Each structure stands twice: as structure tokens, then as C-alpha cells.
Amino acid sequence: MDIREKMRREWDRRARIDPRYWVAATQEADEESYEASAVRDSRALVEGLRDRIDAEARVLDLGCGIGRMTAQLTDRFAEVVGVDVSPEMVDKARELHGGAANLRFEANNGADLGDFEDDSFDLVFSYSVLPHLPPSVLRAYFAEVNRVLRPGGWFRYQFWTGPTGRAHADNDTLNIRVYDHETFAGLNREAGFRVHEVEPIDYFDPVLKLNPVWVNAERVDEAAKIEGDINEVRVELSEDERALEYGLLIYLAVKHGERGENDEAERVLEEALATDPKRVEAYVEWAAHRQRRDDITGALTLFEALTEELPEAPIGWLYRAQFALVAERIEEARDALGRFDGLDCDDAEFLEHAEMLRGELPEPPPKPKTRTKTRTKKRLKK
């Protein structure tokens, strides 16, 4: 699959699940914090420009999502355009912000700005987009941003740069890449930009142990010709990407659950399960929701699916036994406990739980007596 196709497909899927969450990923994962982030980030965008861009300017938002920041800028600049690889994001942006005459949104192919003319923008900005891109796509975009900016125009973008760098597979469209200082400098230089300021953003990432930065770069030269073709990048699914996507979906589902938004939580859990059916969290969370709605059969079905996908996970058999017992499917419960025992689990809590379930199982019916062969033989002799 072409990397551009993969980016479109994946961001479309994220947009369908919950566009606000996927563009802003606030800790609270709710609408209020999304709105607050739009005001905060667009204010930081404008303040950091230091009055270099006047009110007559044409502005392009690269990777605009649902227009979170784009829509905040219509009073400040003459024309604002948002472009995004995901048609789903663009549709949602149009639906949310259709009113302003000087604002429009376009979908692109995820690697060039072919719909826009040379020298046609005064400012291109990009927030929380470039660090997610495969490096070949990133380089292509830097050259394209140069092309669409007028000479002396500005590129202001959010980025991650640190001494050690942090790479991800070329097909990963979600994990953050951190570029070391040298690569970062080369990227700008080759694309004809002079970096004026690199300023930390007030957010410390506990995993990366780093703050992202805002970069102000001026178009001072033509971009060097890019070697290689992004068409050549063949992609399969990236494991890192799947793991991050799964974790973020579980987080979102838990947040919905905490707010009592149970339908939403279950919908997100279904997506998490589809993202990775080989992990247990989505089954367990989803079954808890089913149980709260007194849908014991639903919960049991989930644990049946879990034990099928992951027969070596003790938790699946344990809960399958528990729900089978409640559903009065005694044989299934007995079998599931047997399978649990066979896994030699050493988790004290699980073992205690299994013991309790065993105590609740009714006595097995007595086995029918069979005659011994000798007796039968003796009888036959008579």
C-alpha cells in the first residue's frame, strides 16, 4: 500500500471514531478541554509570529484536522485555508466552521500541496502534524511549503527536536518522531528555510522527557531537489502504531465510562478491540459495561471471544467461568475453570477468585456405575 493511502485511511478512521479527541488528545478527552486547547494554541501561534504577518495575509494550515486552530484565525487574517489528508476531517471541519467567507478546507493527497500555486501564501503553519509523518513525507512537505510560500514568507510549525532523536518505522503515522538537532537543521536548510526561533511549548511529555517546540522559519531560498519517491514506500501495519492507538482508545473509553457516557465508551471499546484483538483490556472493560447493563450473555460472549483469541491468558478463562456460572451454563463454567487450572497461573488474586468460583459450582452429578470386566466375564461363564 502507498504511504499516502495509509495516512488517509488511518486518519479517516480516527476522525470517524472521535475527531476532537484525535486532533487535540487533551487529558480530559472532552469537548470543553478541546475548545480551550483551540484558543490556547491559536493564541500561541499568533503571539509567536511577532507581528511579522499582517492582516492582509493568506494563511495555510497544514494538517488542519477539523479546523480547531484554523477557525480561530479568520478575524486576524484576510484568508485562511486548511488542508488535510483525511477527507473525513475536512468534511467535519466544513460542517463545524462553514460560516466564515474567508475560510475554506481542502483535502489533499498527504504529501504535496499541488492544489496551491507557487508563492501564494504569506504564512504556512502546522500543529501536531509533522512529527507524526514518515521522514520521506516530511521532507516532501518542507519543499512544498517552500514552494507555496512567497519569498520571505514564514513557516511556523510545532515540532520535537532533542539531542538523541527518536525514530519510528517508516509506515508509522501516529507515534511522535523526535529529530536530533543536526537532522533538524539540515531539514530546514535543504528546504530553503532559515530558522529564527525555536521555543519550547509549555507541555512536558513524560514518555519523551521533552517539551515540543514552536519553530519560526523564514523562506530565504529555493528548496533543494528531493531525491527518491515516496511512492516507493511500501507499508504494512506498524506494531508501535497499533500499540499507541490501542492505548489511546482504551484511555478514551475509560474517560467516557467515568462520565457515564456508556454508549460512547462501548463504541470506542469496539474500535479498540478491532485495533488489536490480541490484547485483553478491551474485552475486560467492555464486559464490565455489559455487566453493568445486566447483559450477562453479552459479557460471556466477550470472554468466549477472548479465550478463543488468547487461550493462554488466564484472565479470559477465569471470567468466562464466572459469567458462565451466572448464566447457569454449569458445564461451560466447569470446563473454563479446568482450562484456567491447566495454565498454572501464579497470580494470587486470580487463584483466590478461581477458588471462590469452584466453591460456587454445584457438585458434579454422580458418574453412572460401570460393571467391571471381570464381573461381566464371570457372569458370562455362568
Ligand SMILES: C[S@@+](CC[C@H](N)C(=O)[O-])C[C@H]1O[C@@H](n2cnc3c(N)ncnc32)[C@H](O)[C@@H]1O
Ligand atoms: C493530531 S491531528 C492535529 C490537527 C490540527 N493541526 C490541530 O492541531 O487541531 C493531525 C492531523 O494531521 C493530519 N495529517 C496526518 N498526516 C497528514 C498528511 N500527510 N498530510 C496532511 N495532513 C495529515 C491528520 O488527518 C490530522 O487531522
